[in-house]
Every structure is written in structure tokens, then in C-alpha cells.
Amino acid sequence: MHFLKLLARLAETDTESLTLTGPRRTALRRLAQAGTAALPAVLTALPQPAVARDSRTVQDVLKLALTLEQLENAFYTQALQQPLSFFGTTENQAAIQTIQGHEQQHVALFTRLLVNAGATLDLTPRFDFTGSKNGAQAALYPDVFTNFDTFLRVAQLLEDTGVRAYKGQVEYIQFDNFLLESAVRAHSVEARHASHIRTMRRQRGATVKSWVSPSDAPIATTGSVAAKAYAGEDSFTQYLAGNNLVPFVDNLPINVAKPPLSQAAILAKVAEAFDEPLDGLTATEVVSLFIY
Amino acid sequence: MSNITKSGGDDAEFAKPLYTPIKRRSFFMYAGATAGATALLLSGCDDDDDNNGTQPGAVSLGSGDVGVLNYAYALEQLEAAFYARVVASPFSGMTTDERTALTAIAQHEAIHRDFFKAAITAAAPTQIIGSLTPKFDNINFSDRTSVLSTARTFEDLGVSAYNGAGSLIQNSTYLLIAGKIVSVEARHAAYIRDLITPGSFSGSDVVDANGLDVRRSVSEVLTLAQPFITETINGDNVGK
Numbered sequence: 001m002h003f004l005k006l007l008a009r010l011a012e013t014d015t016e017s018l019t020l021t022g023p024r025r026t027a028l029r030r031l032a033q034a035g036t037a038a039l040p041a042v043l044t045a046l047p048q049p050a051v052a053r054d055s056r057t058v059q060d061v062l063k064l065a066l067t068l069e070q071l072e073n074a075f076y077t078q079a080l081q082q083p084l085s086f087f088g089t090t091e092n093q094a095a096i097q098t099i100q101g102h103e104q105q106h107v108a109l110f111t112r113l114l115v116n117a118g119a120t121l122d123l124t125p126r127f128d129f130t131g132s133k134n135g136a137q138a139a140l141y142p143d144v145f146t147n148f149d150t151f152l153r154v155a156q157l158l159e160d161t162g163v164r165a166y167k168g169q170v171e172y173i174q175f176d177n178f179l180l181e182s183a184v185r186a187h188s189v190e191a192r193h194a195s196h197i198r199t200m201r202r203q204r205g206a207t208v209k210s211w212v213s214p215s216d217a218p219i220a221t222t223g224s225v226a227a228k229a230y231a232g233e234d235s236f237t238q239y240l241a242g243n244n245l246v247p248f249v250d251n252l253p254i255n256v257a258k259p260p261l262s263q264a265a266i267l268a269k270v271a272e273a274f275d276e277p278l279d280g281l282t283a284t285e286v287v288s289l290f291i292y
Numbered sequence: 293m294s295n296i297t298k299s300g301g302d303d304a305e306f307a308k309p310l311y312t313p314i315k316r317r318s319f320f321m322y323a324g325a326t327a328g329a330t331a332l333l334l335s336g337c338d339d340d341d342d343n344n345g346t347q348p349g350a351v352s353l354g355s356g357d358v359g360v361l362n363y364a365y366a367l368e369q370l371e372a373a374f375y376a377r378v379v380a381s382p383f384s385g386m387t388t389d390e391r392t393a394l395t396a397i398a399q400h401e402a403i404h405r406d407f408f409k410a411a412i413t414a415a416a417p418t419q420i421i422g423s424l425t426p427k428f429d430n431i432n433f434s435d436r437t438s439v440l441s442t443a444r445t446f447e448d449l450g451v452s453a454y455n456g457a458g459s460l461i462q463n464s465t466y467l468l469i470a471g472k473i474v475s476v477e478a479r480h481a482a483y484i485r486d487l488i489t490p491g492s493f494s495g496s497d498v499v500d501a502n503g504l505d506v507r508r509s510v511s512e513v514l515t516l517a518q519p520f521i522t523e524t525i526n527g528d529n530v531g532k
Contacts, residue, residue: 095491102494105503167471170458174467177459184458184471185504188451189494191475192505195482196493202389210393210483211400211476238407238472241357241465246410266399273400273407274472275479 056280058179061169062114064280065183067125068162069106071287074127075158076100082145092148092200099155099193106186113182125291129154133292140226140289152201153219159194160212161229161286163187164278191275212275214268229278229286236270349522351421355529357463358416363510363530364470365408366424367453370520371446372401373426378443383436390487394443397480404473411469425522440488447481448498448506449516450474455507460531478505 076096079086087093114121131140143150166187173179195210202208207217214234220226238246261269278286353362375398382391412420432438454474461467482493489495498506508516510527518525 091491095493098491098494102499102503105501109502109504163475167468167475170467170471171464174464181455181459181507182502182504184474185455185507187471188455188474188478188505189499189503191478192482192494192499195479196486196491198479199483199486199493209396211396211479213396238469239465240411240414241463244414246407246414269396269399270403272396273403273476274469275475276472277468 056169056172058173058176059114059117059119060280061172061183062110062117062119062179063122064165064169064283065186066107066110066114067287068165068283069103069110069186070124071127071290072158072162073100073103073107075129075154075290076103078129079145079151086146086148086151088148095196095200099196102189102193106189109182109186113179127290128292129290131289136292149201149204149206152197152204152206155197156194156201156208157219157226157229157286159190159197160233161278161283162190163194163275164229164233165280165283166190167275168277168279168283209272211272213272225285225289228282231282233276234268234271235274235276236267238270238274350524350526351424352526352528353421353530354416354419355532357461357466357531358412358419359527359530359532360457360461360470361408361412361415361466362419362421363453363457363513363527364473365405365412366421366521366525367450367513367517368401368405368408369424370426370517371450372398372405373424374428374431374442374446374520375401377428377431377433378439381433383434383439385436393483397443397483400476400480407469411466424525427520427522430519440484443484444481444488445516447477447484449508449513450477451481451498452506452508453510453513455505456509456513457531460510 076099079096080093080100084090084093087096111121126134128134129144130142132138132142141150141154144154145151166183170180170183173183198208198210202210207215209216212230212233218227218230220230240246351366353359353366375394379391379395379398382394386394409420431442451474454470454477458467458470461470481498485492485495494505500506510530514525514527
């Protein structure tokens with residue numbers, strides 16, 4: 001867990017002074033409290049379902065968002081230091097520039113939200129986008145900054161992971177409309193990025209849709225950490241309030257194709273039509289591939 | 293909410309396949325209704341359409357979470373009807389990649405539409421709005437520019453609507469559903485925008501200086517959507 005490593009590093013560093021606190025500090029002093037801690041004792045005393053509960057705090061949510069954005073910002077910034085020949089065309093270079101600009105704005109936004117709430121910022125992690133942990137192990141993507149196709153594969157992994165990670169966090173900030181809206185609006189920008197990266201890859205010959213599809217050629221080895229970024233994304237089960245399943249599975253009410261699609265083909269479209277969330281621990285695990 | 297909408301009737305027939313093993317007859321009703329633009333439009337013209345609101349042709353989306361669901365259902369109906377027309381009568385010069393992608397988008401939107409129909413039918417069967425009658429008179433479906441610019445309008449509008457509605461939703465399951473759909477709409481939006489102007493996937497007209505996507509209030513969205521819908525939509529109480 002790199003957060004633990006960061007905490008250890010923070011302990012030996014002169015950290016951000018608390019005088020940086022802003023007006024929101026008092027209101028958000030409970031930032032670091034666990035979500036369940038605020039429940040009345042009578043509720044917490046009730047028998048809990050036999051499912052592990054993730055008790056993330058608002059601070060956890062914001063720090064995960066910040067780490068994701070720092071990772072993406074560093075990734076695109078390093079790419080932009082490469083010569084034009086790396087990108088092939090000025091259009092490609094300009095697109096990466098556009099995306100990097102947004103990631104930088106997201107870093108600034110989540111930094112500001114954390115600081116204004118009185119949180120202590122962690123040190124910016126150290127990144128290695130080859131996945132070699134600074135040479136400590138074999139590189140996963142040795143040519144990430146020399147081969148544009150490898151770069152785009154990693155970009156897709158990061159953007160798709162970002163989209164799923166935000167989605168997995170919204171329930172923990174639902175009570176704060178400002179934070180919620182900031183997160184969902186950053187989230188849909190990540191989805192726009194992911195779509196463009198995917199379109200670029202398709203134009204370069206990759207088998208990939210602009211949206212996450214079961215028909216996409218996998219970009220990670222089965223069983224690898226990177227593959228966790230896509231695990232469950234092909235789900236075609238959707239639930240309503242009260243855990244009621246919408247049974248796309250057994251029925252074929254939806255068909256706009258001529259001739260009509262098979263049931264399997266429709267379910268593949270259902271899988272495409274909904275992006276799935278990724279829990280915080282898995283998102284952190286994927287992100288940690290590139291942190292040492 | 294007494295002034296809301298209708299129940300039963302043809303809508304219940306259409307919703308039924310989501311709950312019971314499909315019958316051949318209802319499956320073909322669906323396939324037929326969505327296969328062609330004409331049939332789709334007709335399906336929006338059920339004869340019990342006009343009992344939705346306080347005045348003929350008026351539709352109230354209702355209040356609370358159900359209002360938000362009806363709001364999403366209305367927008368998804370609009371998008372689904374639009375793309376069904378696009379696929380049924382492709383504009384001249386549509387490439388293979390475009391045809392594949394626009395067909396997929398049509399399917400996604402139809403799935404979203406039917407999902408909300410099922411969701412509202414399950415949560416508040418008496419409060420679901422009926423089938424809306426799209427008004428696409430100003431769209432030239434044989435013209436690439438006309439179709440793609442309308443598609444961009446609908447996709448960016450959808451993204452901004454979901455982004456603005458998140459804070460109106462009380463139930464966390466529905467909030468997550470909105471999140472699952474908005475990112476797919478954003479992927480559509482980026483794809484369509486790149487078709488019009490390569491590299492405009494997240495242009496400064498939709499992403500602000502904080503790197504945040506556009507958000508719109510219910511009334512802002514409905515003002516922009518209303519010209520494409522025959523019925524007058526009232527969203528005054530959505531999320532309240």
C-alpha cells in the first residue's frame with residue numbers, strides 16, 4: 001500500500017503547515033472520520049451483513065482522486081517531453097496536450113479541496129510508467145515512451161481505471177453536493193479522454209471500441225493486476241433500489257438491429273451501455289503498478 | 293403526486309418483457325417498434341398519451357427520485373428515437389466505422405431507455421411518464437452535418453443533465469446508475485465530437501477551466517430538449 005509508504009515518508013518530513021487551512025476547515029473537520037462512525041450507536045449495534053464494508057472517509061476519496069490525477073498528469077507530461085516523432089502527427093500531440101491540461105486542472109482542484117478542508121497533503125508519489133518500480137523488477141511496458149502504441153495502451157488503462165474509480169467513490173461523498181458534483185464532472189471528462197484514446201487506438205488498427213466493450217481485444221494479461229481494471233466491466237446485470245435485478249439476462253426487450261440480434265449479442269450491448277464502478281482498494285492496486 | 297402521468301395500458305404491455313420470460317408476440321412488438329423510424333414514431337403516439345398532465349400534451353416528470361428517473365427516461369427516449377432514425381436512414385457518405393458506432397450508440401440508448409422504463413415501473417408504477425413523441429422536423433437525416441451536430445447536442449446535453457442531476461438523487465443505487473450511464477454518454481459525446489472536428493472530444497465549450505464537464509440544471513436541460521419533443525415537459529419538481 002503506497003499510502004502507508006507515503007505516511008512513513010511524511011513522518012520524517014517537515015509537512016505542510018496547518019496554517020494553510022481555509023474557510024471550509026471547520027465544516028469539514030470530520031473529514032477523516034470513518035463514514036460509519038457517524039452512525040448512532042443503536043444502528044451500529046444492529047447485526048451487520050456478512051459482507052466486508054468499506055469504511056472510506058471523504059479524505060480517502062479525495063486523496064485517491066488526487067493520486068489518480070497526479071499519476072495521469074505525470075504520465076502525459078512525460079510523454080509531452082518526447083519529440084514529435086513519438087506522436088507521429090501534430091494532431092496526436094495536440095490531443096495528448098489537451099488531456100494533460102485537464103489532468104493538471106484536476107490535480108489543482110483536488111489539492112485545493114483537500115487543503116481548504118484542512119487536510120495534510122501527502123508527498124506526490126514517485127512514478128515509473130514502465131512498471132519496473134524504478135528498475136526493481138522487470139518492466140511491464142518498457143517502451144511506453146518510445147512506442148506510441150504502447151503509450152496509448154497504458155493511457156487507455158489509466159483513463160478507464162480513472163472512470164471506474166470515480167464511480168466507485170461517489171457513494172462516500174453523496175452527502176456533500178459540492179464534492180459530489182466536482183467528482184462526477186471530473187469523472188465524465190475522464191470518460192471523454194478514454195473515448196478519444198480508444199478512437200486513436202482503433203484508427204491505428206487496434207480492436208477496440210470508443211466505449212468499453214466485451215469485443216475489445218484485452219490490453220492486459222489474464223490474471224495480472226492491470227487486468228483487474230477491466231474485471232466485472234462486462235457485467236450485464238443492473239440493479240434497482242432494494243437490490244432488485246433488472247433481468248436483461250432472461251429477456252430480449254431491446255433490439256434495434258435488422259436483422260434482430262441474438263441474445264448473446266444484445267447482452268454484449270447491455271454490457272457496453274453501462275460502465276461499472278471499481279472499488280477503492282482495486283483502483284489503488286492498479287495505480288500502484290506505476291508508483292514506487 | 294396526483295398530477296403525474298399514467299399507468300398501465302400499452303406501457304405495461306411494453307414493460308412486461310422485462311419481468312416475465314419473453315413471449316414471441318411481445319418480442320416482435322419490440323423488434324418491430326424499434327426497427328424502423330415510422331414504427332417508432334407511431335409507438336410514441338399511443339392513444340392514451342394525452343392524460344399525462346394537467347393539460348393536454350403536457351407531461352409532468354414528478355418529484356423526488358422518481359422525478360429524476362422520469363427526467364432521465366425522457367432524455368433517453370429522445371436519444372433512442374433519434375439514433376433509431378439515424379440507423380434506419382443513414383446519411384450519405386456514412387463510413388463503415390461510423391455505421392458500426394452509430395448502430396451501437398442506438399442500441400445503448402435503447403437499452404438506457406428500457407432500463408429506466410423498468411426502473412420506474414418497479415419503483416413507482418403509477419408515476420411513469422408515457423412514450424414521448426419526438427419532433428425531428430428540423431433535422432435532415434440524409435445530411436451528415438445535420439445529423440452529427442444534433443447527435444453532439446444530444447450527447448453533450450445528456451452528460452450535462454446527468455452531471456447536474458447527481459446531487460438531486462437521494463437513493464445511492466440510482467446515483468450509481470446515473471454514474472454508470474453518464475460516462476457512457478460522455479464516451480459517445482467524445483466520439484461524435486471527434487467525427488465533426490478531430491481532437492474536439494473535450495473542447496473548452498464543454499470542459500471548464502477547472503477541467504470539469506458542463507453541468508446543467510433540469511430547467512436548462514429541458515429548455516434545450518423541448519424543441520425536439522411534441523409534449524410540453526414540466527420538470528419543476530424533479531428531485532424535490
